[in-house]
Amino acid sequence: MTRPPITPVRPPGWFTDPLDELLLRYWDGRRWTFHTAELPARAPAAVPPAPTKPAETAPALRPDIAHAVGRVRGLLVGSMKEVNLLAGYLRPEERVLALTGAQGEGFGVLACTNQRLLFLFVGIVRRQVLEVDWNQAKAAIYNRSTKFLAVYTTRPTKRAVPAMAVRVNNAADAHAIVDAAEAASAAPRLDVM
Secondary structure, eight states, X not given: OOOOOOOOSXXXXXXXXXXXTTEEEEXXXXXXXXXXXXXXXXXXXXXXXXOSOGGGGSOXXXXXXXXXXHTOOSOOTTTHHHHHHGGGGSXXXXXXXXXXXXXXXXXXXXXXXXXXXXXXXXXSSOEEEEEEETTTOXXXXXXXXXXXXXXXXXXXXXXXXXXXXXXXXXXXXHHHHHHHHXXXXXXXXXXXX
């Protein structure tokens, strides 16, 4: 007996995010992707049209976050949702000094604040929040060949395991993060290799 070909239950397109009804998420015909946009104000309930410029509909950012976003040289593709959520993860007196798109378990945002280094990724199923306070950091090292920024809470040796390691593809943004980290922290050693 032959089976009929399997057809997708839902055609590819932009649909209401199953985890956040204020967002649209792209369905590729088989699974949800990491591409999101804000839901238009008067979207039809069935299938909303694909957003053309989600940055125009983004909520107003805190001034320190907006200033840091303006200085990013690399791309924040796939990270703007995390940039918009970043203010909710900051402490009351915390200010963002620099940020960039980075990759941990998914594409998110890496922010250097006056108190810590913070990586935020919010996916469909997982959420990853990595943080290292400056009073705990012993070293932050960016390796140009692997493009990983590693932050250590112990002296960095060949056997040391970083407390945080994320991939930052743009070297200029990694330099901006490390420069902001040097200005904000009392860490004795912050290197770019």
